[in-house]
Amino acid sequence: MAATLTILIDGLTYASWLFIVALGLTLVFGVLKILNIAHGSFYALGAYMAATFVAWGASMQWAPAFSLVAMLLAAVAVAAIVAPLTERGLLRFFYGRDEVLLVLVTYALFLILEDVTKLIWGANPYFVSEPYAMFGNVDVGIQSYVGYDFALVGLAVAVGLAVWWGLNRTRQGKIVLAVIHSAEVASSMGVNVSRVYMLAFSVGIFLAALGGAFTAPMISVQPGVSVGVVIVSFAVVIIGGLGSIEGAAIGALIVGLARSLAVHLAPVAELFAIYVVMAIVLTFRPEGLFQRIQARKI
């Protein structure tokens, strides 16, 4: 029983940050039709930026609670600096090209950002341990869990609801949905499509950086964190169906649970449990769990 609970809680924690990151990935795909390999690099940028901001806050002797604000600001900073640069400076030249070619464009971006982060922050690991202890420990049954993990789950739920509300209940969100449906028609109705692209891309990057910033306390921030994250996020959005919020949530839960089951019961399978699940889902639902079937075009 205790073991089952541990597996569930571990899976849920893993799923929560993964959901935040994958939500950004699926949003960018939904609007811009780009499967962004560099998404993992934005996650890494968020983590590095958070490490810098939290350390800076600590050196100014601000209260520990400031570190949460610092992590949020780190994500905002990454989105504000990187999103305009990449979207306006690079991606817009490739809109409308083949999807797979766009994957390769973002692969090039991933390679570039990989070295840029190393140039800025060096190759040594950073540790952001202050916020991790802030929420104390929570006793569930006979086991004790770190409170931060539960806070992360709360954050994921809040972010998911916020994005859902923003898309479905606001004017701006309706415009984004219209662009997702048909950029051409939306444009002829007077929607500034390139502004919507910019907005969606910024929110996507912000979510990646937010995921990175809030996982920074749980990992050591070092070169290579981006590589694993992006592939796992791919698995999440592919399982859930590209461009679907519910899909990203279910996908993240499936991946989180698959991973924690593997870690606790069959450690040998840890690395590939996620991909086995993804392969199985794709075999039976080639477009993912939450994707509508589309007719083939002649």
Add this chain to the structure above:
Amino acid sequence: MAAALPSSAAPVSGRTDASVAHGRTVLLGLLTCAALAVAGWFAPKWLTFLVTMAAANGLVSLGIVGLMRGGVVPFGQGMMLAIGGYTAALVFNHLGVTDALGLALGGGLMAALVAAPFAPLLSRYRGIFFAMLTLALSMVTYGLLMKLDMLGGSDGFNMGRPTLLGMTLPDARVGYILYLLAIVLATVMSLLARVYFDSTRGLVTLAVRENELRVEYLGGSVRQAMTINFILAAFCGGMGGALAVMALGHIEPNFSFWTTSGEFVFVAILAGWQSVAAVFVASTVLEIVRSFSSAYFPNTWQLALGLFLLFVIRFLPKGIGSLWMKGPTR
């Protein structure tokens, strides 16, 4: 369009022109191979090694180009490289087969065998889903290789020096002989690829890229073409892996990691889908860029590679092959 149909033969009038062109291609290929063989004798060791690796990696990318002609791009071809490489190294260490040519063919055959059951399944997928599913398969392989202690886990293992056609290879010339083997195999596979690309099925593949529903209406089997292309790509990849492990003398799970696969796609895009020779030119360019930038600016070589890739996609969208191949514009 009629030439792409399985039932109809190529137009008769085009026959002689085509065979003249084919004769010229074969001659050019053989001459290039011979010139490289002579040049390799005088070239410094690092250069022959570089070209050996370029030929081995180029074989993997050749398979990707074969799939790209049908409009799908696999993002997990590192898996085939790993299967070929591990097969060659294991057969060498445990079964005592040391012949380099045999190991290269064995690596290719094993990769094709492993790919065969997945091929009919994968032939249903297009675009991003094909890319992601192949990526998932390669990452499953990576995970397995990392955890299997009998295969050396994350460190991998070494293999000794192969023989060739019954000869033991002397210290001074082992690099050159492996280089010869690599360029000869690359030439043979390139010529075979050219023949295949220009065959009826090769043309059906091109038609699938244009519009697969029309191909089906005209009586061609899209799924059969895609299945066969995937198995052939696996064979090329496995052969490349076996050659790479013989040149390196070491194998590790990173062969199957997704960034390795990304480099092969990189080469295939750089080459474009029109020319076979371009694949090996592109592969050599990548090896040169990689070794020079890792020597002169070790911290920013990925940056250089990324900028280079963006440059190619932006300004040479059909690849370097389009510089000398005339053909359909799409």
